Amino acid sequence: MKTKIIKNHRQTFELHPSGAAYWHEFNMLLIADVHLGKVTHFRKHGSAVPQSAIQHNFDQLNTVLQHFQPEVLCFLGDLFHSYLNSEWIIFAEWANKIESKIILVSGNHDIISPIKYEELDIHVTDAWKLGSIYLTHEPKTEENFFNVSGHVHPGVRLRGTAKQSLSIPCFLKKPNQMILPSFGTFTGKHIVTPTENDQIFAIAHDEVIEII
Template sequence: MTIDISGVAFTLLFQKALYKPDEELLIIADVHLGKASHFRKNGISLPSSAQQGDYDNLRSLFDLVQPKKVYFLGDLFHSSLNDDWHNFCDLVAAYKHIQFTLVRGNHDLINGSKFHDICVAVVDTIEDELFIYSHEPLNNVAAGKVNVVGHIHPGVVLSGMGRQSVKLPCFYMQEQLMILPAFGVLTGLYSMDQNKASHVYLVLSDSVRRL
Protein backbone atom coordinates (compact mmCIF):
# COMPACT_ATOMS: atom_id res chain seq x y z
CA MET A 1 0.00 0.00 0.00
CA THR A 2 1.33 3.44 -0.96
CA ILE A 3 0.31 6.53 1.00
CA ASP A 4 1.18 10.21 0.86
CA ILE A 5 2.93 11.80 3.84
CA SER A 6 3.67 15.51 3.48
CA GLY A 7 3.54 15.17 -0.28
CA VAL A 8 5.99 12.25 -0.35
CA ALA A 9 5.08 8.70 -1.36
CA PHE A 10 5.76 5.93 1.17
CA THR A 11 5.03 2.24 0.73
CA LEU A 12 3.67 0.37 3.75
CA LEU A 13 4.98 -3.17 3.50
CA PHE A 14 3.22 -6.17 5.03
CA GLN A 15 6.70 -7.29 6.10
CA LYS A 16 6.31 -4.56 8.76
CA ALA A 17 8.62 -2.02 7.20
CA LEU A 18 8.32 1.35 5.47
CA TYR A 19 9.84 2.16 2.07
CA LYS A 20 10.58 5.62 0.67
CA PRO A 21 11.06 5.15 -3.08
CA ASP A 22 12.52 8.57 -3.91
CA GLU A 23 15.53 7.80 -1.68
CA GLU A 24 15.47 4.02 -2.12
CA LEU A 25 15.28 4.01 1.67
CA LEU A 26 13.98 1.10 3.75
CA ILE A 27 12.92 1.91 7.33
CA ILE A 28 12.65 -0.80 9.99
CA ALA A 29 11.90 -0.50 13.71
CA ASP A 30 12.32 -2.71 16.77
CA VAL A 31 13.96 -5.88 15.49
CA HIS A 32 15.25 -6.81 18.98
CA LEU A 33 18.01 -9.10 17.77
CA GLY A 34 19.59 -11.21 20.48
CA LYS A 35 16.42 -11.31 22.56
CA ALA A 36 16.35 -15.11 22.64
CA SER A 37 19.98 -15.19 23.81
CA HIS A 38 19.20 -12.55 26.44
CA PHE A 39 16.29 -14.63 27.78
CA ARG A 40 18.38 -17.80 27.90
CA LYS A 41 21.14 -15.94 29.75
CA ASN A 42 18.54 -14.94 32.34
CA GLY A 43 17.17 -18.46 32.83
CA ILE A 44 14.26 -18.33 30.39
CA SER A 45 14.50 -21.27 28.02
CA LEU A 46 14.14 -20.47 24.33
CA PRO A 47 15.58 -22.50 21.45
CA SER A 48 18.53 -20.99 19.61
CA SER A 49 16.42 -21.05 16.44
CA ALA A 50 13.74 -18.80 17.99
CA GLN A 51 15.14 -15.66 16.40
CA GLN A 52 16.49 -17.03 13.14
CA GLY A 53 13.26 -15.83 11.53
CA ASP A 54 14.36 -12.21 11.97
CA TYR A 55 17.49 -12.77 9.90
CA ASP A 56 15.56 -14.69 7.27
CA ASN A 57 12.97 -11.91 7.10
CA LEU A 58 15.62 -9.20 6.83
CA ARG A 59 17.41 -10.99 4.01
CA SER A 60 14.17 -11.62 2.13
CA LEU A 61 13.18 -7.98 2.49
CA PHE A 62 16.56 -6.65 1.35
CA ASP A 63 16.47 -8.95 -1.67
CA LEU A 64 12.92 -7.91 -2.54
CA VAL A 65 13.22 -4.15 -2.10
CA GLN A 66 16.88 -3.69 -3.10
CA PRO A 67 17.31 -0.51 -1.01
CA LYS A 68 20.35 1.74 -1.16
CA LYS A 69 19.85 2.80 2.46
CA VAL A 70 18.37 1.17 5.56
CA TYR A 71 17.41 3.02 8.75
CA PHE A 72 16.90 0.91 11.86
CA LEU A 73 14.70 3.06 14.12
CA GLY A 74 16.02 1.81 17.43
CA ASP A 75 16.07 -1.40 19.44
CA LEU A 76 17.96 -3.22 16.74
CA PHE A 77 19.39 -5.34 19.54
CA HIS A 78 17.47 -6.18 22.67
CA SER A 79 20.31 -5.84 25.15
CA SER A 80 24.08 -5.93 25.54
CA LEU A 81 26.53 -7.78 23.32
CA ASN A 82 25.89 -11.52 22.98
CA ASP A 83 26.39 -14.36 20.53
CA ASP A 84 23.88 -12.86 18.10
CA TRP A 85 26.33 -10.10 17.19
CA HIS A 86 28.22 -12.43 14.85
CA ASN A 87 25.01 -13.21 12.96
CA PHE A 88 24.38 -9.51 12.46
CA CYS A 89 27.94 -8.96 11.23
CA ASP A 90 27.41 -11.71 8.66
CA LEU A 91 24.17 -10.05 7.54
CA VAL A 92 25.80 -6.66 7.04
CA ALA A 93 28.75 -8.22 5.22
CA ALA A 94 26.37 -9.89 2.77
CA TYR A 95 24.86 -6.50 1.83
CA LYS A 96 27.89 -4.22 1.54
CA HIS A 97 26.12 -2.16 -1.12
CA ILE A 98 23.55 -0.98 1.46
CA GLN A 99 24.25 2.02 3.69
CA PHE A 100 23.04 1.01 7.17
CA THR A 101 22.21 3.52 9.92
CA LEU A 102 21.05 2.73 13.44
CA VAL A 103 18.97 5.40 15.17
CA ARG A 104 19.77 4.41 18.72
CA GLY A 105 16.91 3.18 20.94
CA ASN A 106 16.54 2.50 24.65
CA HIS A 107 17.57 -1.16 24.26
CA ASP A 108 20.61 -0.41 22.11
CA LEU A 109 23.36 -0.88 24.70
CA ILE A 110 26.11 -2.12 22.40
CA ASN A 111 28.97 0.38 22.08
CA GLY A 112 28.77 2.44 18.92
CA SER A 113 32.36 1.57 18.02
CA LYS A 114 31.28 -2.02 17.34
CA PHE A 115 28.85 -0.78 14.70
CA HIS A 116 31.37 1.65 13.23
CA ASP A 117 33.81 -1.25 12.81
CA ILE A 118 31.34 -2.92 10.42
CA CYS A 119 30.43 0.38 8.67
CA VAL A 120 27.04 0.86 10.36
CA ALA A 121 26.44 4.49 11.35
CA VAL A 122 24.94 5.20 14.79
CA VAL A 123 23.00 8.41 15.47
CA ASP A 124 20.33 9.71 17.84
CA THR A 125 18.07 11.18 15.15
CA ILE A 126 18.02 11.80 11.42
CA GLU A 127 16.40 14.97 10.15
CA ASP A 128 15.73 16.33 6.70
CA GLU A 129 13.46 19.03 5.30
CA LEU A 130 10.21 17.13 5.95
CA PHE A 131 10.91 14.24 8.34
CA ILE A 132 12.57 13.50 11.66
CA TYR A 133 13.45 9.85 12.25
CA SER A 134 13.85 8.80 15.88
CA HIS A 135 13.26 5.77 18.08
CA GLU A 136 10.76 7.33 20.49
CA PRO A 137 8.26 10.09 19.68
CA LEU A 138 9.82 13.52 20.18
CA ASN A 139 8.18 16.08 22.44
CA ASN A 140 8.64 18.97 20.05
CA VAL A 141 8.35 18.58 16.29
CA ALA A 142 8.61 21.68 14.13
CA ALA A 143 5.56 22.72 12.16
CA GLY A 144 5.45 21.08 8.76
CA LYS A 145 7.54 18.07 9.78
CA VAL A 146 6.55 14.48 10.55
CA ASN A 147 8.26 12.37 13.22
CA VAL A 148 8.75 8.77 12.02
CA VAL A 149 9.33 6.41 14.97
CA GLY A 150 9.22 2.91 16.39
CA HIS A 151 9.33 1.98 20.11
CA ILE A 152 5.57 1.62 20.67
CA HIS A 153 4.99 -1.74 18.89
CA PRO A 154 1.53 -0.55 17.76
CA GLY A 155 -1.36 -2.96 17.37
CA VAL A 156 -5.14 -2.95 17.10
CA VAL A 157 -7.67 -5.36 18.59
CA LEU A 158 -10.41 -6.46 16.20
CA SER A 159 -13.50 -8.00 17.78
CA GLY A 160 -15.83 -10.48 16.11
CA MET A 161 -18.85 -12.57 16.93
CA GLY A 162 -18.95 -14.73 20.04
CA ARG A 163 -16.44 -12.57 21.91
CA GLN A 164 -13.73 -13.56 19.51
CA SER A 165 -10.92 -11.10 18.99
CA VAL A 166 -7.55 -10.84 17.31
CA LYS A 167 -4.73 -8.35 17.81
CA LEU A 168 -2.84 -7.29 14.69
CA PRO A 169 0.23 -5.10 14.21
CA CYS A 170 -0.31 -1.82 12.45
CA PHE A 171 1.17 1.37 11.10
CA TYR A 172 -0.32 4.21 13.11
CA MET A 173 -0.38 7.84 12.01
CA GLN A 174 -1.74 10.85 13.84
CA GLU A 175 -1.02 14.47 12.96
CA GLN A 176 2.80 14.83 12.91
CA LEU A 177 3.57 11.27 14.03
CA MET A 178 4.01 8.02 12.09
CA ILE A 179 4.62 4.90 14.21
CA LEU A 180 6.01 1.77 12.59
CA PRO A 181 5.09 -1.76 13.69
CA ALA A 182 7.76 -3.80 15.46
CA PHE A 183 9.67 -5.92 12.96
CA GLY A 184 11.01 -8.58 15.31
CA VAL A 185 9.55 -12.04 15.76
CA LEU A 186 9.88 -11.92 19.56
CA THR A 187 7.99 -8.67 20.13
CA GLY A 188 4.59 -7.92 21.65
CA LEU A 189 1.91 -5.44 20.67
CA TYR A 190 0.58 -2.32 22.37
CA SER A 191 -3.09 -1.61 21.70
CA MET A 192 -3.52 1.83 20.17
CA ASP A 193 -6.47 4.13 20.72
CA GLN A 194 -8.33 5.18 17.61
CA ASN A 195 -9.84 8.61 17.14
CA LYS A 196 -10.91 10.97 14.38
CA ALA A 197 -7.35 12.23 13.92
CA SER A 198 -5.71 8.81 13.66
CA HIS A 199 -5.06 6.67 10.59
CA VAL A 200 -4.57 2.95 11.20
CA TYR A 201 -3.13 0.59 8.60
CA LEU A 202 -3.46 -3.07 9.52
CA VAL A 203 -0.63 -5.46 8.73
CA LEU A 204 -2.09 -8.70 7.37
CA SER A 205 -0.25 -11.82 6.26
CA ASP A 206 0.10 -10.65 2.67
CA SER A 207 -1.06 -7.04 2.53
CA VAL A 208 -1.61 -3.77 4.39
CA ARG A 209 -5.13 -2.36 4.62
CA ARG A 210 -6.50 0.82 6.08
CA LEU A 211 -8.89 0.25 8.96
Template sequence: MISQINFQKTKLILLKEKAVWVPILNSVFIADLHFGKASHFRKSGIPIPEPIHLEDLANLQSIIESYHPQHVYFLGDLFHSDWNGQWEVLNQFLGRFSQVSFHLVLGNHDILDSSFYTQSAFTVYKSPIELGDLMLSHEPMDVIPEQKINLCGHIHPGIRLVGKARQSIRLSCFYYKPNQLILPAFGRFTGLALIKPRSTDQVFGITNEKVIPILS
Protein backbone atom coordinates (compact mmCIF):
# COMPACT_ATOMS: atom_id res chain seq x y z
CA MET A 1 0.00 0.00 0.00
CA ILE A 2 1.33 3.41 -1.03
CA SER A 3 0.96 6.31 1.41
CA GLN A 4 0.11 9.47 -0.44
CA ILE A 5 -1.53 12.86 -0.12
CA ASN A 6 -3.75 14.20 -2.86
CA PHE A 7 -3.76 17.99 -2.99
CA GLN A 8 -5.94 19.38 -5.77
CA LYS A 9 -4.48 17.78 -8.92
CA THR A 10 -1.11 16.99 -7.33
CA LYS A 11 -0.29 13.57 -5.91
CA LEU A 12 2.43 13.52 -3.25
CA ILE A 13 3.84 10.04 -2.66
CA LEU A 14 5.50 9.56 0.72
CA LEU A 15 8.60 7.38 0.51
CA LYS A 16 10.08 5.21 3.26
CA GLU A 17 13.42 6.75 2.26
CA LYS A 18 12.13 9.97 3.92
CA ALA A 19 11.45 11.83 0.71
CA VAL A 20 8.44 12.88 -1.35
CA TRP A 21 7.94 11.91 -4.99
CA VAL A 22 5.62 14.09 -7.08
CA PRO A 23 5.06 12.40 -10.46
CA ILE A 24 3.32 15.32 -12.17
CA LEU A 25 6.42 17.46 -11.53
CA ASN A 26 8.87 14.60 -12.10
CA SER A 27 10.52 15.77 -8.89
CA VAL A 28 11.78 14.43 -5.56
CA PHE A 29 11.74 16.57 -2.41
CA ILE A 30 14.12 16.10 0.53
CA ALA A 31 14.68 18.09 3.73
CA ASP A 32 17.47 18.34 6.29
CA LEU A 33 20.29 16.18 4.97
CA HIS A 34 22.84 17.91 7.24
CA PHE A 35 25.71 16.47 5.22
CA GLY A 36 29.14 17.04 6.77
CA LYS A 37 27.81 17.20 10.34
CA ALA A 38 29.96 14.25 11.43
CA SER A 39 33.13 16.12 10.45
CA HIS A 40 32.17 19.04 12.70
CA PHE A 41 31.74 16.67 15.63
CA ARG A 42 35.11 15.07 14.97
CA LYS A 43 36.76 18.49 14.97
CA SER A 44 35.34 18.88 18.47
CA GLY A 45 36.87 15.56 19.53
CA ILE A 46 33.70 13.48 19.25
CA PRO A 47 34.49 10.39 17.11
CA ILE A 48 31.47 10.16 14.79
CA PRO A 49 32.22 7.80 11.85
CA GLU A 50 31.92 9.35 8.35
CA PRO A 51 30.14 6.29 6.82
CA ILE A 52 26.95 7.57 8.43
CA HIS A 53 26.81 10.15 5.61
CA LEU A 54 27.72 7.60 2.95
CA GLU A 55 24.54 5.76 3.91
CA ASP A 56 22.60 8.96 3.18
CA LEU A 57 24.19 9.20 -0.26
CA ALA A 58 23.39 5.55 -0.97
CA ASN A 59 19.79 6.27 0.02
CA LEU A 60 19.66 9.24 -2.35
CA GLN A 61 21.17 7.19 -5.16
CA SER A 62 18.53 4.52 -4.65
CA ILE A 63 15.76 7.11 -4.94
CA ILE A 64 17.20 8.57 -8.15
CA GLU A 65 17.67 5.14 -9.71
CA SER A 66 14.16 4.03 -8.72
CA TYR A 67 12.17 7.12 -9.77
CA HIS A 68 14.39 8.77 -12.42
CA PRO A 69 13.43 12.32 -11.41
CA GLN A 70 14.24 15.27 -13.59
CA HIS A 71 14.58 17.46 -10.50
CA VAL A 72 15.63 16.95 -6.87
CA TYR A 73 14.76 19.75 -4.44
CA PHE A 74 16.54 20.04 -1.08
CA LEU A 75 14.36 22.00 1.35
CA GLY A 76 17.17 23.51 3.40
CA ASP A 77 19.91 22.38 5.77
CA LEU A 78 21.64 20.49 3.01
CA PHE A 79 25.09 20.98 4.53
CA HIS A 80 25.79 21.41 8.21
CA SER A 81 27.18 24.92 8.73
CA ASP A 82 30.84 25.78 8.03
CA TRP A 83 32.82 24.32 5.16
CA ASN A 84 34.64 21.02 5.49
CA GLY A 85 35.91 18.51 2.93
CA GLN A 86 32.58 16.72 2.79
CA TRP A 87 31.22 19.55 0.62
CA GLU A 88 33.42 18.30 -2.23
CA VAL A 89 32.37 14.71 -1.55
CA LEU A 90 28.72 15.72 -1.87
CA ASN A 91 29.19 17.65 -5.11
CA GLN A 92 31.29 14.91 -6.69
CA PHE A 93 28.58 12.42 -5.83
CA LEU A 94 25.83 14.56 -7.37
CA GLY A 95 27.96 15.01 -10.46
CA ARG A 96 27.26 11.36 -11.31
CA PHE A 97 23.68 12.26 -12.18
CA SER A 98 24.01 14.60 -15.14
CA GLN A 99 20.38 13.96 -16.09
CA VAL A 100 19.10 15.45 -12.81
CA SER A 101 18.79 19.14 -11.91
CA PHE A 102 19.49 19.79 -8.23
CA HIS A 103 17.86 22.69 -6.38
CA LEU A 104 18.45 24.09 -2.88
CA VAL A 105 16.12 26.30 -0.88
CA LEU A 106 18.51 27.72 1.70
CA GLY A 107 18.00 26.80 5.36
CA ASN A 108 19.44 28.19 8.58
CA HIS A 109 22.44 25.82 8.44
CA ASP A 110 23.25 26.63 4.80
CA ILE A 111 25.77 29.36 5.63
CA LEU A 112 28.59 28.74 3.16
CA ASP A 113 29.93 31.68 1.20
CA SER A 114 27.93 32.28 -1.98
CA SER A 115 30.98 31.32 -4.08
CA PHE A 116 30.67 27.71 -2.94
CA TYR A 117 27.07 27.53 -4.15
CA THR A 118 27.93 29.26 -7.45
CA GLN A 119 30.47 26.52 -8.23
CA SER A 120 28.23 23.70 -7.04
CA ALA A 121 25.67 21.40 -8.63
CA PHE A 122 22.78 23.45 -7.25
CA THR A 123 20.39 26.13 -8.36
CA VAL A 124 20.02 28.09 -5.12
CA TYR A 125 16.98 29.99 -3.80
CA LYS A 126 17.27 32.40 -0.88
CA SER A 127 13.53 32.53 -0.21
CA PRO A 128 10.50 30.25 -0.64
CA ILE A 129 9.58 29.35 -4.20
CA GLU A 130 6.36 28.41 -5.95
CA LEU A 131 6.23 25.23 -8.01
CA GLY A 132 2.84 24.21 -9.39
CA ASP A 133 0.52 23.64 -6.41
CA LEU A 134 3.52 23.69 -4.06
CA MET A 135 5.22 26.36 -1.98
CA LEU A 136 8.72 25.20 -1.08
CA SER A 137 10.48 26.53 2.01
CA HIS A 138 12.86 25.39 4.72
CA GLU A 139 10.96 26.52 7.79
CA PRO A 140 7.18 26.01 7.92
CA MET A 141 5.41 29.05 6.52
CA ASP A 142 3.00 30.90 8.80
CA VAL A 143 1.05 32.31 5.87
CA ILE A 144 0.51 29.99 2.90
CA PRO A 145 -0.89 31.37 -0.36
CA GLU A 146 -4.42 30.28 -1.16
CA GLN A 147 -4.70 27.00 -3.07
CA LYS A 148 -1.09 26.05 -2.28
CA ILE A 149 0.48 23.40 -0.07
CA ASN A 150 3.70 24.25 1.76
CA LEU A 151 6.41 21.55 1.62
CA CYS A 152 9.06 22.24 4.25
CA GLY A 153 11.44 20.73 6.78
CA HIS A 154 13.43 22.22 9.69
CA ILE A 155 11.40 20.53 12.45
CA HIS A 156 12.72 16.92 12.09
CA PRO A 157 9.27 15.62 13.11
CA GLY A 158 8.93 12.41 15.09
CA ILE A 159 6.13 10.51 16.81
CA ARG A 160 6.22 8.37 19.96
CA LEU A 161 4.04 5.27 19.92
CA VAL A 162 3.18 3.53 23.18
CA GLY A 163 2.02 -0.09 23.40
CA LYS A 164 -0.35 -1.72 25.90
CA ALA A 165 2.57 -2.96 27.99
CA ARG A 166 3.96 0.59 28.13
CA GLN A 167 6.70 -0.23 25.65
CA SER A 168 7.36 2.66 23.28
CA ILE A 169 9.11 3.47 20.05
CA ARG A 170 9.98 6.74 18.37
CA LEU A 171 9.66 7.05 14.60
CA SER A 172 10.47 9.74 12.09
CA CYS A 173 7.33 10.87 10.38
CA PHE A 174 5.68 13.01 7.75
CA TYR A 175 3.51 15.59 9.50
CA TYR A 176 0.59 16.85 7.43
CA LYS A 177 -1.38 19.84 8.59
CA PRO A 178 -4.01 21.54 6.45
CA ASN A 179 -2.10 22.99 3.47
CA GLN A 180 1.31 22.07 4.90
CA LEU A 181 3.49 18.94 4.78
CA ILE A 182 6.54 18.88 7.06
CA LEU A 183 9.08 16.35 5.82
CA PRO A 184 11.21 14.15 8.08
CA ALA A 185 14.94 14.78 8.28
CA PHE A 186 16.60 12.85 5.47
CA GLY A 187 20.00 12.67 7.19
CA ARG A 188 20.64 9.81 9.57
CA PHE A 189 22.75 11.95 11.88
CA THR A 190 19.86 14.14 13.03
CA GLY A 191 17.56 14.17 16.02
CA LEU A 192 13.79 14.01 16.33
CA ALA A 193 11.37 16.62 17.61
CA LEU A 194 8.32 14.84 18.98
CA ILE A 195 5.14 16.42 17.66
CA LYS A 196 1.72 16.82 19.26
CA PRO A 197 -0.72 16.53 16.36
CA ARG A 198 -4.21 17.96 16.49
CA SER A 199 -7.35 16.17 15.36
CA THR A 200 -7.18 17.92 11.98
CA ASP A 201 -3.61 16.71 11.32
CA GLN A 202 -2.33 13.52 9.73
CA VAL A 203 0.84 11.67 10.74
CA PHE A 204 2.63 9.05 8.66
CA GLY A 205 5.25 7.05 10.56
CA ILE A 206 8.31 5.69 8.74
CA THR A 207 9.80 2.23 9.17
CA ASN A 208 12.52 0.47 7.18
CA GLU A 209 9.82 -1.28 5.14
CA LYS A 210 7.07 1.29 4.59
CA VAL A 211 5.26 4.48 5.50
CA ILE A 212 2.37 3.90 7.92
CA PRO A 213 -0.64 6.21 8.46
CA ILE A 214 -0.85 6.73 12.21
CA LEU A 215 -3.37 9.55 12.56
CA SER A 216 -5.82 10.63 9.90
Protein backbone atom coordinates (compact mmCIF):
# COMPACT_ATOMS: atom_id res chain seq x y z
CA MET A 1 0.00 0.00 0.00
CA LYS A 2 1.43 3.35 -1.06
CA THR A 3 0.07 6.72 0.09
CA LYS A 4 0.95 10.21 -1.11
CA ILE A 5 1.79 13.25 1.02
CA ILE A 6 0.80 16.73 -0.08
CA LYS A 7 1.20 20.03 1.76
CA ASN A 8 -0.82 23.23 1.50
CA HIS A 9 -1.29 26.20 3.85
CA ARG A 10 1.36 24.60 6.10
CA GLN A 11 -0.88 21.57 6.55
CA THR A 12 -0.08 17.96 5.69
CA PHE A 13 -2.56 15.65 3.99
CA GLU A 14 -1.84 11.97 3.34
CA LEU A 15 -3.81 10.55 0.43
CA HIS A 16 -4.82 6.92 0.90
CA PRO A 17 -5.77 4.38 -1.82
CA SER A 18 -9.22 4.02 -0.26
CA GLY A 19 -9.98 7.61 -1.31
CA ALA A 20 -9.60 8.97 2.23
CA ALA A 21 -7.23 11.77 3.22
CA TYR A 22 -5.54 11.92 6.61
CA TRP A 23 -4.91 15.42 7.99
CA HIS A 24 -1.83 15.01 10.17
CA GLU A 25 -1.92 18.26 12.14
CA PHE A 26 -5.47 17.63 13.38
CA ASN A 27 -5.30 13.83 13.58
CA MET A 28 -8.39 13.80 11.36
CA LEU A 29 -9.51 11.40 8.66
CA LEU A 30 -11.48 12.96 5.79
CA ILE A 31 -13.83 10.79 3.73
CA ALA A 32 -16.31 11.90 1.06
CA ASP A 33 -19.35 10.36 -0.61
CA VAL A 34 -19.78 6.96 1.02
CA HIS A 35 -23.45 6.86 -0.04
CA LEU A 36 -24.47 4.25 2.49
CA GLY A 37 -27.90 2.83 1.76
CA LYS A 38 -27.50 3.16 -2.01
CA VAL A 39 -26.93 -0.56 -2.53
CA THR A 40 -30.07 -1.45 -0.57
CA HIS A 41 -32.05 1.26 -2.37
CA PHE A 42 -31.15 -0.08 -5.82
CA ARG A 43 -31.60 -3.72 -4.83
CA LYS A 44 -35.09 -2.85 -3.57
CA HIS A 45 -35.91 -1.48 -7.02
CA GLY A 46 -34.64 -4.56 -8.86
CA SER A 47 -31.03 -3.70 -9.70
CA ALA A 48 -28.61 -6.63 -9.65
CA VAL A 49 -26.19 -5.18 -7.11
CA PRO A 50 -24.44 -7.78 -4.94
CA GLN A 51 -25.35 -7.74 -1.25
CA SER A 52 -21.63 -8.01 -0.46
CA ALA A 53 -21.17 -4.41 -1.63
CA ILE A 54 -22.78 -3.25 1.61
CA GLN A 55 -20.23 -4.98 3.82
CA HIS A 56 -17.38 -3.84 1.58
CA ASN A 57 -18.04 -0.20 2.53
CA PHE A 58 -17.77 -1.00 6.23
CA ASP A 59 -14.74 -3.25 5.74
CA GLN A 60 -12.98 -0.42 3.92
CA LEU A 61 -13.92 2.07 6.64
CA ASN A 62 -12.52 -0.25 9.30
CA THR A 63 -9.31 -0.78 7.34
CA VAL A 64 -8.51 2.90 6.90
CA LEU A 65 -9.49 3.72 10.50
CA GLN A 66 -7.19 1.01 11.79
CA HIS A 67 -4.36 2.32 9.62
CA PHE A 68 -4.52 5.96 10.79
CA GLN A 69 -6.34 5.65 14.15
CA PRO A 70 -7.64 9.24 13.92
CA GLU A 71 -9.06 11.22 16.78
CA VAL A 72 -11.72 12.62 14.45
CA LEU A 73 -13.48 11.06 11.47
CA CYS A 74 -15.03 13.72 9.25
CA PHE A 75 -17.40 12.70 6.47
CA LEU A 76 -17.50 15.37 3.75
CA GLY A 77 -21.11 14.85 2.77
CA ASP A 78 -23.34 12.25 1.18
CA LEU A 79 -22.71 9.79 3.97
CA PHE A 80 -26.13 8.22 3.43
CA HIS A 81 -27.62 8.11 -0.05
CA SER A 82 -31.25 8.93 0.73
CA TYR A 83 -33.91 8.02 3.28
CA LEU A 84 -33.49 5.56 6.11
CA ASN A 85 -33.34 1.91 5.16
CA SER A 86 -31.93 -1.27 6.68
CA GLU A 87 -28.34 -0.10 6.20
CA TRP A 88 -28.91 2.54 8.89
CA ILE A 89 -29.06 -0.25 11.47
CA ILE A 90 -25.69 -1.56 10.29
CA PHE A 91 -24.26 1.96 10.32
CA ALA A 92 -25.56 2.69 13.83
CA GLU A 93 -24.00 -0.49 15.19
CA TRP A 94 -20.72 0.37 13.46
CA ALA A 95 -20.69 3.99 14.69
CA ASN A 96 -21.25 2.91 18.29
CA LYS A 97 -18.16 0.70 18.16
CA ILE A 98 -15.53 3.07 16.79
CA GLU A 99 -13.49 5.31 19.06
CA SER A 100 -13.07 8.30 16.73
CA LYS A 101 -15.33 11.32 17.13
CA ILE A 102 -17.57 11.51 14.04
CA ILE A 103 -18.48 14.75 12.26
CA LEU A 104 -20.72 14.98 9.20
CA VAL A 105 -20.40 17.97 6.88
CA SER A 106 -23.78 17.52 5.23
CA GLY A 107 -24.19 17.08 1.49
CA ASN A 108 -27.04 17.23 -0.99
CA HIS A 109 -27.98 13.57 -0.36
CA ASP A 110 -27.94 13.90 3.43
CA ILE A 111 -31.68 14.20 3.97
CA ILE A 112 -31.89 12.09 7.12
CA SER A 113 -32.73 14.26 10.13
CA PRO A 114 -29.69 15.50 12.08
CA ILE A 115 -31.54 14.28 15.17
CA LYS A 116 -30.90 10.68 14.09
CA TYR A 117 -27.17 11.41 13.86
CA GLU A 118 -27.10 13.27 17.18
CA GLU A 119 -28.60 10.15 18.79
CA LEU A 120 -25.37 8.41 17.70
CA ASP A 121 -23.25 11.30 19.04
CA ILE A 122 -22.49 12.41 15.48
CA HIS A 123 -22.41 16.19 15.01
CA VAL A 124 -23.81 17.54 11.73
CA THR A 125 -22.75 20.86 10.21
CA ASP A 126 -23.05 22.60 6.83
CA ALA A 127 -19.33 23.48 6.67
CA TRP A 128 -16.32 23.56 8.96
CA LYS A 129 -13.41 26.01 9.10
CA LEU A 130 -10.27 25.02 10.99
CA GLY A 131 -7.52 27.60 10.69
CA SER A 132 -7.07 28.21 6.96
CA ILE A 133 -8.74 24.93 5.95
CA TYR A 134 -12.35 25.01 4.77
CA LEU A 135 -14.19 21.67 4.80
CA THR A 136 -17.33 21.42 2.65
CA HIS A 137 -19.27 18.88 0.63
CA GLU A 138 -19.44 20.77 -2.66
CA PRO A 139 -16.27 22.53 -3.84
CA LYS A 140 -16.12 26.14 -2.63
CA THR A 141 -13.75 28.99 -3.32
CA GLU A 142 -13.02 31.43 -0.52
CA GLU A 143 -10.07 33.80 -0.32
CA ASN A 144 -7.25 32.78 2.06
CA PHE A 145 -8.68 29.29 2.58
CA PHE A 146 -7.72 25.86 1.25
CA ASN A 147 -10.94 24.00 0.53
CA VAL A 148 -11.27 20.22 0.92
CA SER A 149 -14.47 18.73 -0.47
CA GLY A 150 -16.14 15.85 -2.26
CA HIS A 151 -19.37 15.76 -4.32
CA VAL A 152 -17.74 15.53 -7.78
CA HIS A 153 -16.57 11.88 -7.58
CA PRO A 154 -13.49 12.74 -9.67
CA GLY A 155 -11.96 10.17 -11.96
CA VAL A 156 -9.37 10.16 -14.72
CA ARG A 157 -9.21 8.21 -17.96
CA LEU A 158 -5.89 6.59 -18.79
CA ARG A 159 -5.24 5.62 -22.40
CA GLY A 160 -2.84 2.95 -23.65
CA THR A 161 -0.87 2.72 -26.87
CA ALA A 162 -3.35 0.24 -28.41
CA LYS A 163 -6.36 2.56 -27.99
CA GLN A 164 -7.45 0.82 -24.80
CA SER A 165 -8.57 3.02 -21.92
CA LEU A 166 -9.22 2.66 -18.21
CA SER A 167 -11.06 5.06 -15.90
CA ILE A 168 -9.98 5.15 -12.26
CA PRO A 169 -10.83 7.38 -9.27
CA CYS A 170 -8.51 10.23 -8.36
CA PHE A 171 -7.84 13.11 -6.01
CA LEU A 172 -8.06 16.42 -7.89
CA LYS A 173 -5.86 19.14 -6.41
CA LYS A 174 -6.05 22.76 -7.46
CA PRO A 175 -3.91 25.59 -6.02
CA ASN A 176 -6.38 26.29 -3.19
CA GLN A 177 -8.65 23.27 -3.33
CA MET A 178 -8.64 19.48 -3.15
CA ILE A 179 -11.56 17.27 -4.19
CA LEU A 180 -11.63 13.75 -2.77
CA PRO A 181 -12.81 10.74 -4.77
CA SER A 182 -15.95 8.96 -3.67
CA PHE A 183 -15.28 6.43 -0.94
CA GLY A 184 -18.37 4.30 -1.52
CA THR A 185 -18.35 1.08 -3.51
CA PHE A 186 -21.34 1.79 -5.74
CA THR A 187 -20.98 5.48 -6.58
CA GLY A 188 -19.50 5.96 -10.07
CA LYS A 189 -16.97 8.52 -11.31
CA HIS A 190 -17.00 11.85 -13.12
CA ILE A 191 -14.07 12.11 -15.52
CA VAL A 192 -12.33 15.43 -14.92
CA THR A 193 -10.31 17.53 -17.33
CA PRO A 194 -7.41 19.09 -15.41
CA THR A 195 -6.25 22.62 -16.15
CA GLU A 196 -2.64 23.78 -16.28
CA ASN A 197 -2.33 24.34 -12.52
CA ASP A 198 -4.11 21.16 -11.43
CA GLN A 199 -2.58 17.98 -10.03
CA ILE A 200 -4.11 14.54 -10.43
CA PHE A 201 -3.40 11.79 -7.89
CA ALA A 202 -4.84 8.59 -9.30
CA ILE A 203 -5.78 5.51 -7.30
CA ALA A 204 -4.38 2.37 -8.91
CA HIS A 205 -5.14 -0.72 -6.82
CA ASP A 206 -3.28 -0.09 -3.54
CA GLU A 207 -1.30 2.98 -4.64
CA VAL A 208 -1.85 6.70 -5.01
CA ILE A 209 0.16 7.90 -7.99
CA GLU A 210 0.65 11.47 -9.20
CA ILE A 211 0.11 11.43 -12.96
CA ILE A 212 -0.13 15.16 -13.69
